[in-house]
Amino acid sequence: MREPILKISDLKVNYGGIEAVKGISFDVPEGEIVTLIGSNGAGKSSTLRTIAGLVKPVSGSVALQGEDITGKDPDAIVARGVTLVPEGRRIFPDMTVLENLKIGAYLRKDDLTDDLDWVFSLFPRLKERSWQAGGTLSGGEQQMLAVGRALMSRPRLLMMDEPSLGLAPLVVRDIFSIIQEINKQGVTILLIEQNANMALKIADIGYVLETGRLILSGTGAELLVNEDIKKAYLGA
Amino acid sequence: MQFFVSQILSGISLGGQYALIAIGYTMVYGILRLINFAHGDVFMCAGVMMVFMSASMPIYASIPLMLVLTVLLGFVIERAAYKPLRTAPRMSVMISAIGVSYLLQNLALYATGGQPQTYPTLPFISNSVTILGAPTHWVTVITPVLVVLLVLALQWLINHTKIGMAMRAVAKDFETSQLMGIKINRVISVTFIIGSFLAAVGSLLYFTNYPTVVPLSGAMPGLKAFVAAVFGGIGSIPGAVIGAFIIGIVETLIKGTSYTVFSDAFTFALLIIILVVKPTGLFGERATDKV
Ligand SMILES: Nc1ncnc2c1ncn2[C@@H]1O[C@H](COP(=O)(O)OP(=O)(O)O)[C@@H](O)[C@H]1O
Ligand SMILES: [Mg+2]
Numbered sequence: 001m002r003e004p005i006l007k008i009s010d011l012k013v014n015y016g017g018i019e020a021v022k023g024i025s026f027d028v029p030e031g032e033i034v035t036l037i038g039s040n041g042a043g044k045s046s047t048l049r050t051i052a053g054l055v056k057p058v059s060g061s062v063a064l065q066g067e068d069i070t071g072k073d074p075d076a077i078v079a080r081g082v083t084l085v086p087e088g089r090r091i092f093p094d095m096t097v098l099e100n101l102k103i104g105a106y107l108r109k110d111d112l113t114d115d116l117d118w119v120f121s122l123f124p125r126l127k128e129r130s131w132q133a134g135g136t137l138s139g140g141e142q143q144m145l146a147v148g149r150a151l152m153s154r155p156r157l158l159m160m161d162e163p164s165l166g167l168a169p170l171v172v173r174d175i176f177s178i179i180q181e182i183n184k185q186g187v188t189i190l191l192i193e194q195n196a197n198m199a200l201k202i203a204d205i206g207y208v209l210e211t212g213r214l215i216l217s218g219t220g221a222e223l224l225v226n227e228d229i230k231k232a233y234l235g236a
Numbered sequence: 237m238q239f240f241v242s243q244i245l246s247g248i249s250l251g252g253q254y255a256l257i258a259i260g261y262t263m264v265y266g267i268l269r270l271i272n273f274a275h276g277d278v279f280m281c282a283g284v285m286m287v288f289m290s291a292s293m294p295i296y297a298s299i300p301l302m303l304v305l306t307v308l309l310g311f312v313i314e315r316a317a318y319k320p321l322r323t324a325p326r327m328s329v330m331i332s333a334i335g336v337s338y339l340l341q342n343l344a345l346y347a348t349g350g351q352p353q354t355y356p357t358l359p360f361i362s363n364s365v366t367i368l369g370a371p372t373h374w375v376t377v378i379t380p381v382l383v384v385l386l387v388l389a390l391q392w393l394i395n396h397t398k399i400g401m402a403m404r405a406v407a408k409d410f411e412t413s414q415l416m417g418i419k420i421n422r423v424i425s426v427t428f429i430i431g432s433f434l435a436a437v438g439s440l441l442y443f444t445n446y447p448t449v450v451p452l453s454g455a456m457p458g459l460k461a462f463v464a465a466v467f468g469g470i471g472s473i474p475g476a477v478i479g480a481f482i483i484g485i486v487e488t489l490i491k492g493t494s495y496t497v498f499s500d501a502f503t504f505a506l507l508i509i510i511l512v513v514k515p516t517g518l519f520g521e522r523a524t525d526k527v
Binding site (some may be wrong): 052053074078079083086092093094095099104124 | 398402404405408409411412414415416417418419446
């Protein structure tokens with residue numbers, strides 16, 4: 001097995017007195033789709049936000065291809081090729097679609113033409129609407145914009161926090177097939193979802209998080225047929 | 237007629253000076269949701285510094301030095317008094333701002349020994365000129381022109397440069413801006429630098445019209461500019477500028493009538509009316525509490 005692009009070791013995250021993440025360890029192998037599933041409040045967002053540098057962990061470490069990046073500021077993490085698509089998309093509503101994409105490339109100084117072409121080829125809808133204010137897009141289009149904006153930083157590892165949240169099933173399917181397409185083009189994906197079914201279907205590896213602890217891991221296919229998982233997360 | 241022209245001209249000019257202060261209030265509010273109570277005192281400090289520096293060096297050296305030092309003052313205030321409170325409740329930052337305001341007034345009191353300081357006569361802009369038969373000073377003519385140019389430059393910066401894009405992003409959403417790789421502390425510093433610079437320019441134009449500077453010289457214009465920013469819709473730069481011109485003109489017109497004692501009261505009556513009738517002001521966005 002190749003060296004993992006991301007290695008999380010014994011990560012603990014607190015908010016005041018609340019322990020949100022209670023010492024979790026997992027690897028994200030390069031080039032794969034890894035998903036972290038778990039119910040609301042399990043600590044999924046806290047994990048991603050800590051990797052992205054928005055939250056400082058109490059203890060434990062985050063290593064990116066062997067380099068310790070624990071507790072670094074978000075801009076340093078983005079500069080190293082790790083980008084988070086935040087929960088709820090959080091596009092800039094008053095900026096145009098094009099500006100939203102450009103701001104995703106904020107740290108880059110090189111030419112953006114190729115990357116814009118790449119994002120527009122993945123999301124042709126965004127090209128049609130490039131002069132429209134981000135806030136006027138539909139929920140699905142905003143999610144596409146949020147993903148496209150993250151891609152503009154040319155990430156090696158793209159993290160996504162519940163991209164399917166609040167979207168119609170058809171739109172969700174579109175988004176997930178684009179996630180697979182992005183992965184095929186060489187971007188490692190770390191996806192967290194409450195929509196466990198969809199996530200496990202496309203994932204190479206899945207981890208199950210429950211009240212701040214990892215309780216189970218396996219390939220996506222294994223977890224999909226696991227009886228406990230079916231009961232707890234797949235509504236079977 | 238001549239009297240009216242001269243009143244309107246000085247009103248526009250006063251409004252322009254308020255505008256240069258009001259922009260600092262509105263930009264800082266836009267990005268930090270903070271009413272920077274110390275802003276009027278930064279304006280006053282610019283005046284005091286100008287007095288002291290012009291006493292020991294030529295005007296052409298003291299003007300740029302005063303601009304630089306005022307910018308530095310604004311930058312240091314943010315770093316020392318507001319940045320450490322970034323995650324504290326907003327009320328703490330407001331209280332810190334009030335503290336800085338008193339600190340600056342007291343420092344000025346100490347530096348001036350409580351004596352009103354004679355503001356230097358600036359070359360050219362203090363000279364007399366006659367416009368449409370109304371005698372006035374060049375500063376009255378130059379102020380609105382300069383304000384328009386500075387506001388246009390600022391709008392260009394905000395809408396067409398990378399740092400401007402970052403300022404708009406940070407004003408909307410701290411966290412997502414960070415996820416884009418934006419260093420929010422740097423953007424906030426830039427905002428304070430711009431605000432202080434404009435206040436420093438405003439101080440040159442404003443104090444030229446008055447004989448002296450005292451430690452409380454920033455309080456009234458600061459308050460008027462703040463009302464202008466609220467009137468225009470706090471957070472909006474065009475709003476603050478238009479609000480400032482309206483307040484400057486109306487105040488000056490009232491001063492020209494027999495109701496002159498009410499010229500200040502007008503501003504505050506306006507504040508109350510706005511807060512009651514349309515709290516978001518002329519161009520304000522819906523009050524969004526930033527996460
Ligand atoms: N900013 C915060 N302040 C306090 N508690 C928080 C904060 N964010 C999350 N939590 C708490 O941490 C726990 C994990 O939350 P989160 O990581 O958002 O879970 P998930 O994304 O799996 O739903 C929850 O109990 C939540 O209430
Ligand atoms: Mg979450």
